[in-house]
Amino acid sequence: MVRDMRGAAPHSLVLKAGLIGGLVGVYVVAVGVFAAFAARPVVAQSLSLGQIMLLSIALTVGWSAADARQGRSGGLAAAALAGVLAGLVYAGVLLMAREAKLQAMFVALTPAALNTGLFGRTGLAALVAAALIAGLAALGGGLVRQMPAPARRTLLAVAIAVLVGALLRDLWISFFANLLGGRWWVSTIYTGNGLSWTGTGVAVAAGLAWQALRMLGRREAGARSTSLIGIALLLAAAILIPYFTNAFVAQVMLLVGLYALMGTGLNIELGLAGLLDLGFVAFFAIGAYVTALLTADSPLAIAHLSFWEALPIATLCAAAGGFVFGLPVLRVRGDYLALATLGLGEIVRLLVVSDMSAPVIGGAQGIVGIPRPDLAGTPMVSQLSLYYLTLVLTCLVALAGWRLQHSPVGRAWAAAREDEDVAATLGIDLVRSKLRAYVLGAAFAGVAGALFATTLGSIFPQSFKLDVSINVLALLVVGGLGSLPGVFVGSLILIGLPEFLREFGEYRYLFYGFLLILVMRVRPQGLWPDPLQARTS
Incomplete structure (x- = not known):
């Protein structure tokens, strides 16, 4: 049978x-x-x-x-x-x-x-x-x-285009209305809360065009040129969409940018060096609390510096935390390292919420009165300006990560990630190499924490739970381990999409779970994988 x-x-x-x-x-x-x-x-x-x-x-x-x-x-x-x-x-x-x-x-x-x-x-x-x-x-x-694989991918692209066009209706109406200076096309594309048949045809055409461009790029330009074109389009969308929409979109994109900034740090640890860090939120918390203590208009403040003066200090403190904790734990591997870093995250969470630390960092009451950053003497009070600040810092951190990835240090990380025993045989100091990645990842998390504190204006222990580390890890897996563009794509999908779908209440997290399952089943290397890791996987 x-x-x-x-x-x-x-x-x-x-x-x-x-x-x-x-x-x-x-x-x-x-x-x-x-x-x-x-x-x-x-x-x-x-x-x-x-x-x-x-x-x-x-x-x-x-x-x-x-x-x-x-x-x-x-x-x-x-x-x-x-x-x-x-x-x-x-x-x-x-x-x-x-x-x-x-x-x-x-x-x-x-x-x-x-x-x-x-x-x-x-x-x-x-x-x-x-x-x-x-x-x-x-x-x-x-x-x-x-069906052949190309036909299946084309159908998937069309289905995604239709869903994105329908579910993000308000986003597209706001974007194109501001960009084109009118809403003459809305009644043609949308009827009520959904796509009209004409709008469905436009969405189908967009999906077909996107898939055709991808296939043409792979055939004509090669992987590197296609990646550069994709990065340019991604950056253009990140700059233009918040500007031509509204404050809510800018606020969501600000959250996406903060997670992308954290993801860039964890990408160095996990994507490049192979260090599974489940306590990454600890360094995020260090950056946030140091910035709050140095800048807040609060009795707990130890100084009254500007954000720009506090930022390098917060980054160094987070890096120092990574160094102090990394020395004893980075001699272990795999699951043991994950458990050890998980312990760090829980230690920091319990410390910031405890009554013992309340006289110093506020305990469960947190710290309020954190000022916004200023640029040339003008406070950055709008969500749009804060988003662009986050985007600039994310791009700078991503550029630093890209340079590190393609340096001798990055090649040492890659060797240790693939096989630690072989790397040690080749003369690579594993502890020093992993410690360097751990400290740099912690420093970038500190930058994200500093931005988080100044954009929110207050910080509380509830903001530094384990699920922050899990979300950062998940967006790396969805975007593609070791891929810097994949970090932003993963953050946009897993962090931004649930925010845009708030109309569904708690059910919006079904999209979150469904996307995780779909990506792991259909594209386990991630939506935007690193070309080198994609070839070797």
Whole structure:
């Protein structure tokens, strides 16, 4: 009997994919995700985000069931059959939930949500509709799996373009209205809260054009030239979009820039030197507290310096913290190093929140009254000016990281990252090399902490939890370890996207988790990988 690579028979694979897909659809409706997303149109009066979510589940069912060893027609038949089964399970369970009146147990299972989830139908009509829609969608998933890789990438680019055009509607309207000096095009591209059919066509064309440019760049210009063009476009977008939009976008981009600045520091430690640091937030906190103590209008202040005078001191203090802690712990490797650095982050967090340190750094009350930086005697009070300051410092730090990466020091880091034993045999002092990377990463985190303190105007211990380190690590993985442009891309997606999608409340973090899973499954080297590491991986 034909079996897939995991040893499951085709009929068993169809059964598993159908049952799991149907139950996942039921779960999405039962916990309220579908109701929240169904209220957000993508293509106005035709397709909502909730419907796209259900269709995506069916597509995944078809992809999973389309066993390549059954041949083209056999795989497509298995995909369609699994989709029909998923639709029957989905509609059958929701119909039973409607009859059992389970809203007391599942608050989201309101009559309106069930009616929407069942396509406005009841009984046999609902079963037939769900089976037909899920079967066709799963058949599409099977077809996509059998397509050549370039065709799949093109479809993905088109889908992303449509979603970005619809979900970031307010951003694009603000940007183009300010750039073009009018809103004459809005009613043509957008209808209500979603894309019109004309707007959908524009988004599809944008996705096709983007994919065509990528393929042309790879064929004609080579990897280096393509990377330079991409960096130039990324930098232009980072400069222009906040300027031509509004204060909210500038505020979000400011947060993105701060995380990108931290990511550049951790990229030196992890991406270049291979040091998994889970206590990176400790150096971020050192930079923030030193800046606050040196500049704040507060009884806790030990000086009243300007931001520009406090910045190098905060950077040096963070670097000194990295040196003092790095000396004893950098002799260990791998998981042990991760646990040791995790301990550092927890030590710093407990110190800043403790009553013992309250007379010095404010304890749980934090430090307030931190002044904004000034430029030529003019305070930088707007979010836009603070963002551009962050962008400039991020670019300077990224340039320093790029020079280090392509220096003898960077080559020593790369050797130690790939194989410490071989690097030691070649005469590389592993402790000194790793300590240099650790200190530099800590220094860059101190710069980010100083910027954080002065832009927020106050700091509190709650801002320096473990999840800051986890977020910085995640954006590096998504962007691409060792890739400086990837740091900003990862920060924009994992930090900026949830902020732009606040309309979905806590459900917006589903995009966060879905993107992590998708990147790890489809592009494990990251969205913008370092060319050298991509070739060797």
